[in-house]
Amino acid sequence: MKLDEIILKRQSCRSYDTKPAAKEDILKCLEAARLAPSACNSQPWKFTVVTEPATKAKLASLLQIVGGNKFADAAPVLVAVSEDECPKLMPGVLQKWSCKHFAHGDIGIAVAHFTLKAAEMGLATCIMGTFEDKDVKELLNIPEGDTVRVVIALGYPADGSVREKNRKKLDEIVRFID
Numbered sequence: 001m002k003l004d005e006i007i008l009k010r011q012s013c014r015s016y017d018t019k020p021a022a023k024e025d026i027l028k029c030l031e032a033a034r035l036a037p038s039a040c041n042s043q044p045w046k047f048t049v050v051t052e053p054a055t056k057a058k059l060a061s062l063l064q065i066v067g068g069n070k071f072a073d074a075a076p077v078l079v080a081v082s083e084d085e086c087p088k089l090m091p092g093v094l095q096k097w098s099c100k101h102f103a104h105g106d107i108g109i110a111v112a113h114f115t116l117k118a119a120e121m122g123l124a125t126c127i128m129g130t131f132e133d134k135d136v137k138e139l140l141n142i143p144e145g146d147t148v149r150v151v152i153a154l155g156y157p158a159d160g161s162v163r164e165k166n167r168k169k170l171d172e173i174v175r176f177i178d
C-alpha cells in the first residue's frame with residue numbers, strides 16, 4: 001500500500017471485532033514507533049502493552065472518566081504511551097528549551113508511526129487522551145515521574161469501511177512565502 005493510501009485508511013476506530021491481534025503484528029507497530037525521530041534522538045517514550053483481560057478491563061474503565069471511550073473495553077490491545085521523566089538530550093544542547101517540550105512532539109510522531117503501521121496491516125486504532133495520568137501509572141506500574149500521554153486501542157475493526165476525513169482545507173492552514 002502507498003503511504004497516501006495508508007494515511008487515508010488510518011482513522012479512529014470505536015468498534016472492535018473480538019478477533020485478537022497477533023503478537024508479531026503488535027511488535028511490528030512497536031517497531032515502527034521505535035524508529036520514529038526525536039529531538040537529539042532522545043527517544044523519550046515507553047510503551048506498555050496490555051492484553052491481559054483483567055488489567056485491560058481496569059485500564060479501559062480509567063479511559064471512561066468523561067463518559068466516552070466505552071469502546072475501549074472491546075479492543076483486544078491497549079497500549080499506554082508514556083514520556084520519560086527527563087529525556088536525555090545531547091549534553092549541553094538545547095537544554096534551555098526544556099526537553100519536555102520536544103518530548104511531546106516526539107511522542108506524537110511515534111504514535112503516528114504506530115497507528116499508520118497498524119493501518120497498513122489492516123488493524124485499527126484509536127488514540128485516547130482522557131484519563132487521569134496517576135491512575136493509569138499506578139495500574140500499570142509506570143514510574144511516578146513519567147507521564148502517560150495517550151493510550152492507543154488496537155485491534156481489528158468491527159466495520160472495515162473507511163470514513164471521509166473531516167479536516168480544515170489546505171488554504172486555511174498553509175501559507176506560502178515565495
Ligand SMILES: Cc1cc2nc3c(=O)[nH]c(=O)nc-3n(C[C@H](O)[C@H](O)[C@H](O)COP(=O)(O)O)c2cc1C
Pocket residue numbers: 010011012013014068069126127128129130150165
Ligand atoms: C492526543 C489525542 C487524543 C485523543 N483522545 C481521544 C479520546 O479520548 N477518545 C476518542 O474517541 N478519540 C480520541 N482521539 C481521536 C480524535 O478524536 C481523532 O483523531 C480526530 O477526531 C480525527 O479523526 P480520525 O482519527 O478518525 O481521522 C484523540 C486523538 C488524539 C491525537
